[in-house]
Amino acid sequence: NAGVMQNPRHLVRRRGQEARLRCSPMKGHSHVYWYRQLPEEGLKFMVYLQKENIIDESGMPKERFSAEFPKEGPSILRIQQVVRGDSAAYFCASSLLTPGQGRDSPLHFGNGTRLTVT
């Protein structure tokens, strides 16, 4: 009965390196969301994906950030050329229902990846 699995739990990168964060949604869930929590702030929406499609990326920074959810395998959030301001907790969440089909499927969150940029 695995929930949303994120790895790694902690990731340290030097400025300029790439960070790859992985997320496996709950079994049977085909909708994945990425949220970011900066220190002392609430979670902020980044991107919403379904299998092989980006549905809404309105919360993604315009440069260096990308996300994918391939047909096979986990969803990946990639941050290129990381800077200190990217240090945050990145949470992945999944849901069963398509938004609008019903409100009885709240997001299930993983335990997050804490990215530290040195």
Added chain:
Amino acid sequence: DQQVKQNSPSLSVQEGRISILNCDYTNSMFDYFLWYKKYPAEGPTFLISISSIKDKNEDGRFTVFLNKSAKHLSLHIVPSQPGDSAVYFCAASDILTGGGNKLTFGTGTQLKVEL
């Protein structure tokens, strides 16, 4: 622009008493509201939700009240237990323009339930 505000960063309550956590919002398009609980080093866990067509929703010890005219909602926990000590996030969504799970979160309130 903070569209969902939780003005109390922390709250301390005695075990057995009522905990009341407050949340205000500014976006009149929000039509669905949720509360999440978060322990350190874990992801948020869904607690309870309310649609804008209701003014109250209850689930066991947890009750959420919505006052649309005031753009205010509150979470009541009664009786409070030590295991309720966590950060509570209020979140909102607008299904028409944002989708049901594109949530706007508040900054959270740290609840501490003391023995």
